[in-house]
Amino acid sequence: MDSISAFLFFSGIQGDENLQSMLVGTVMRKIKSRTWKKQRYFKLQDDCMTIWYKSKKAGKAHSTFSMRDVEVVREGHQSEVLLSIADEFPANRCFTVVFHGRRGNLDLVAESAEEAQSWIKGMRKLIENLENMGEREKLDQWIGDWFKKADKNNDGRMNFKEVRDLLRMMNVDMNEHHAHRLFTVRMADKSQTGALEGDEFVLFYKMITQREDILKIFQEYSSDGQKLSQSDIEDFLREEQLEDVDIQHHAQELIKYYEPSDTAKQLKAMTFDGFLMYLGSAEGSIFSPKCRGIFQDMSQPLCHYFISSSHNTYLMEDQLRGQSSVEGYIRALNRGCRCVEVDCWDGANGEPIVYHGHTFTSKILFKDVVNAVGKYAFKISEYPVILSIENHCSVDQQRVMAQHLKHILGDKLLRGMLDGRAPVGLPSPEVSYLSLLFRKILGRVDSVRNQIQHNIM
Template identity: 35%
Template sequence: MEHDGEQPSNGVVREHELQQPQQHEEDFAKCVELCSEGVTVRRMKRSRLSAPHRVFIKDGRWLCYRSCVLWKFVPMRLKSVEVDNILEVRSGFSTDNLHNAATQYAFREQTSEEMCFSVILTHRRFLHKSLDFVADDSRSKRIVINALQYLIEKKNKERMHFDERRWLIENFHKADINNNGRLSFNEVWKLLKRLNLQISEEYAMAMFMDANTKKTETSNGDGVLDQDEFLAFFERLTHRPELEHALRLFSSIDDAALTVNDLRDFLIKEQQFAEIDEKKVESIIETYETPNHDNRKGFRRLLQSRFGNIMKPGHESIFHDMDQPLSHYYINSSHNTYLTGLQMKGEATVEGYISALKKGARLLELDIFDGDHGEPCITHKRTLITSITLRNALKAIDQYAFITNPYPVILTIENHVGLPQQKAMVRIFNEVLGDKIYIRPENAAIAPLPSPNALKRKYLLRGKKLSSETGRDRQLDQDDDEHPEHPREKPRKIQLLPDFSRLISLPSVKLSSNIYQDIKEHPMDGSPSLSETKVQSL
């Protein structure tokens, strides 16, 4: 969430205080210290640059910046965002806002891509929100990026070693709206709803009254909880008798506690972990045991870690046979990947592709049309959706394609581009993706597809392809639209540039009512698109 903030005392970044960046913790910590004084930047919003101002990091928790306004005579308001809400920091023209600004001559005259960076935030209404900045020099940019990346990594490490008590105290103070050090039931109930706890208000009230041991009341006679009572309230709320049962079941000392040998037996026999020795078990106990040696809390923390996963150990990552033909696998696919909102109006955005790839998608959809300035764009047909350029979309895809795993990415091409811009399309694919594009061999129609392992870090383009006069490739689909604009309109033949057709490695085919005949006649790497109605008819 964003908040208004107060600006710290004046300070500037001195060039001699920042050496060349080194991947050491003390260097990044130095950047955080410099950012607490402030770094001069300009914010870019709606393709306009703000006046120079300072961004700074407050208490290692808040990124503070100036909001942009439409009127020059209105002073910019100081705003802040929690580091917890920052997803990543990007360099260069890496967001839709900067892509659009970069097309304007006036913006390019004022700055260069090397000076731009973006802070990507979580957002309630949108997929993500970006704060786009232009630094005065490369050192200033590097200070902010290094400082934020250091804090993000630090927060991620803290999440791995979750401090429940500190988290509860932080939420207690957030819920204490009037800052009196006590929480009324209404404040507690709002907090529970914000944390998405699925309990009834009556049950929550009963737990609240039990926790109010000091019987403190407001002037209206309503009970309130102080910090210690709130911690006890949460303890009652999260109490799980089945955990005590499991502790006693595996305990050899007739108590709700596990010895080193007990825990080792539990992890091997119940959780199916292999090669767990006593030294490893002692390390686990040291990690998850609470300071006051509360066995129930420690056991609960253990079960919330990877040692309590319902997934079989070793199956967190790819463990399957990845040497079968690609067609033997289910593929994590996305539809209308470039859309993040409504289907009829809104924006096409690179964030849709980035989000899908981060979630593990291996098939993305690109609806490509003739665009401005001689280069194709991506948008949604016959809607009010704004467009993004093909080049920017491919750059974003290539940057994030193989972060989650190295296996191939299929790009489904809905080609609505005329011959002149198809030449530009071929050039853009080759310039951005280059030799990572898998080129279909001559015998592909009669040979099985390569395996995912053989296609690691490759792109397979899926779409219409020119057919041949003989062989299985004569069955390739040549219609432009499977769903014409008017029901009585016949699908029209498309014009395909041979150079673009050569890039297609998964050619489209159409199925008839005789699927067995189709299997015999269609190329082995053919890829049909089927509606639910068509599947039911088969």
Template identity: 45%
Template sequence: MESDLGSKRDGLKDNEDLRFLLDGAKLTKIRSKSWHKSRYFNLMEDCRTIMCSSKKLGKKGNTFLIEDIESVRKGRQTEGLKKHTDPDEEEKCFSIMFKGSKKNLDFMVNSKEEAHRWVTSLEKLMNHAQNLSKKQEREHWFISCMRKADKNKDNKMTLKELKHFLRQVNIEVDDTYVEEIFKKCDTSNSGTLEDLEIEEFYSLLTKREEIDVIYAKYAKTEGEMSARDLLDFLLNEQREQATIESALKLIEKHELDEAAKQKKCMTKDGFVMYLNQEDGCIFNPAHSPVYQDMSQPLNHYFISSSHNTYLMEDQLKGPSSTEAYVKALMKSCRCVELDCWDGPNGEPIIYHGYTLTSKILFKDVIRAIKDYAFKVNEMLILPLGE
């Protein structure tokens, strides 16, 4: 589903890494010792979707979104690659780890240089996605969800698909209103929306009347906000300790119209841009680092904890995995559970006792905890053994 929201690439330049991903390449996808399949992976023109294609899949292929990737790991770091590849292939392997329960993808390529290129290029694209403005994030989220709702993948949205999509993302809108803006946007009278029509539907659906009201309240200088008007807004509505100098800096930073900027004024578009950036966020930036008193006894705090940390799925017959510990730790979990049992050859194992869950080695879990315990959180880690 292509719209101008996607095709502008949001500031991405056609650098070598981007071109590398757009061109794509064949990667060896690995699932087991005997399942090593060649698949073609490339970045689509929207610069946020990766497509996997093969002769079996044909032109359609499978896709996943850049924003769904949690991390890209170089080398044989996953259980699958450790089991199903040889140690001397370490530098030719890499893995794509996904958020949530989606299974990771393990790959092997022809050289360590190619593996490094895939890892660094994907990481740069992920970093770019993470640095988008709040407005861009919402647009990306909206278009991504719309693409998923396009059931027949024809890059067009019917009224039925749009209504289903709105229910899926918990947007409660009256059906009559949806039909009204659908007809308004369907300029081709085709009964479907595509490209710019979808962008217009998004704009109408997300129109913020309360922003119009607050802007009109403070825009007292020929229909625009002067620096003094903006200062009044910052003092009265935002409760900030602002000055006329800080108001001028916000105009210089966020105003899109050069003529308004020359007049030291902020248009409504500039005001919306400001509200969607970190400067207009309700969150107090002073609270980004830990600011609470951390000198109290341990039992004075709530601790982010994980139960049956080793389980990837259900607790009766689901798989156990060190990857479950990695995911928990990367979400800042500080207390993880280790259900330890005697294993063969004197090696302790971890699994959900007296069930059909798979077993993993205690030493592999400890190694995973050692590697990932403090990557995103410096607070102490509490391994709870049973």
């Protein structure tokens, strides 16, 4: 079985029609603005992890990105760019690839709705597959991605200088003399050619980033200094992780899930590699799993809480010349932000705009910001969203702002007293949420009542 067949088989994606279509490739339009719409040939590489694309014109340079860098795939007109061309391309042919971090979106238009769905479903499958990878596979894949980025001539090999530069890019703090010694011994450069291939680099990275602190803990709990027996793991869970569950069963599960050696699994033991994988996983986090969800008392006034807030939410880049975009609001709200900033100024044609005043940052419409807030405010959290409005608008355009807030947000906007009485303090997140839910129900009841009356008349 070759490498791609093995990957398809073990990833559980063998025979997936969408991925098979992506491996063949297709032409789609890459959209940067209403006027910049160019055709590119997109193809999933044989590693089933890298998307490759280039211009249809011969000789043009190509680009790639790893699926590991993709946060989510949005379907339809769900970006500022795609909204701007909504009258030209239907939503069922459009999708947006959103990357982790500050990297800009990739907005695409397929030739047909079926083709768009094939790529949307295929990419979502690859994201799901990455999320379901074991810790060892995730680490190997991550290191491999870095190796490919640094391998500029695509020969699959790197000398020590190239490896050293790559490790610095990866923020690995190392002693150069020690690193060179590890590089030259047969443990890393097995081929003895003065260069490391992909698998050798993975081994070298693991040697250079050896965790002496974790090794010390491992040896403290190991009965023989070589491995952790199930009993050793139970002691560790009891003493260090303060587990109050069925420790015996939990220790068995940890060995089953994190231990890479089949021999150790048969012995009901965990090697140092398995222990390292466990501690580096979410399950081995120092934070209590009980605190991952909402566990605090949410009935106190809003001012009793730290509120996840965003400054200059609309800016995608620097504060002097950067791009303003509704994407900033979408990303902030999708990450649980509960307070977003909106700097409002008078705009053309009576429409208020949002930008960093007295600078060269680009401008966006206030109504587009409100639309984004209305659409994404409660996708991640049901608790209130505060619009921190820095208002520089004239009275006339303030009236326009008020109209947009009322018409776009509707019953999502708090426009009166929560219980019909003058408040003596700020409401709690819990009360605000329940009030919003109650107002939505009343709104739907009124809508149904009006429809019945209309039909009768």
